[in-house]
Amino acid sequence: MDLNSNATIFANLHRQRHPLRLPNAWDAGSALLIESLGAAAIATTSAGVAWSLGYRDGDQLPLEPHLASIAAIARVIKVPLSVDIEGGYATHEHSFENVVARFIDVGAVGINIQDGAGSPQILCEKISQARSVAERLGVKLYINARTDVYARNLTSAAKRMDETLLRAKLYRDAGADGLFVLGVTDPEAIRQIAGNTDLLLNVITWPGLLPANRLAELGVRRVSVGSWIPQTLWASTIKLAAGFLADGNSEPLFTDAASYADINGHFPD
Secondary structure: OOHHHHHHHHHHHOOOOOOEEEOOEOOHHHHHHHHHOOOOOEEEOHHHHHHHOOOOOOOOOOHHHHHHHHHHHHHHOOOOEEEEOOOOOOOOOOOHHHHHHHHHHOOOOEEEEEOOOOOHHHHHHHHHHHHHHHHHHOOOOEEEEEEOOOOOOOOOHHHHHHHHHHHHHHHHHHOOOEEEEOOOOOHHHHHHHHHOOOOEEEEEOOOOOOOHHHHHHHOEEEEEOOOHHHHHHHHHHHHHHHHHHHHOOOHHHHHOOOOHHHHHHOOOO
């Protein structure tokens, strides 16, 4: 399926009755597996991708290995692909427009881009540039603007709602499609955010967050899991590897293992 078709599908997935559920992938194998389980789209976790390639999360993963990882994912899946590009690699080495164009070129029809602790105006400029590049390439890129107002406590608790809605308006005017409010879990806060912005609201699974079907009632259009799956796998690997190193007992390694043939059979020839 071509990029334009996948871009249209991806945008429409945010306008269904129930929120789009995204169990984020971190490499080609995880993306292929998640797709096979019925995922309507694949979104990456920046942390998971960085860890899988030997880098810390937080704008530490170099652009070239990131692009190669996304190209590998796009090679094995058919559903739409959205990529978390963190701050967007806008440095003296890389123009932001070129970065966005290259992610589109390897198969992305959506991006997450975040404000972090920086000025929201910086993100506005990046959103505007991303929209211009995508239009020039003829792709309706879905731009999901992440704000860290809640996650980083960028304002006092009393001002978080107003600050989030202010940024939502700025990001909408700059050309964003979605608003990703990292760390918000309070149902009333979610309801107010969703009801007071034209952007389609994305939240992430978090301790205390309501199930996806109840989030739909609050106006949420997308629920992602971020890095929770690779975090869980990391803990499982510690348990299995440390146990084997300690006692040499192989039995625990077999208890929950998928079969070699089943895993290998998922991959194309």
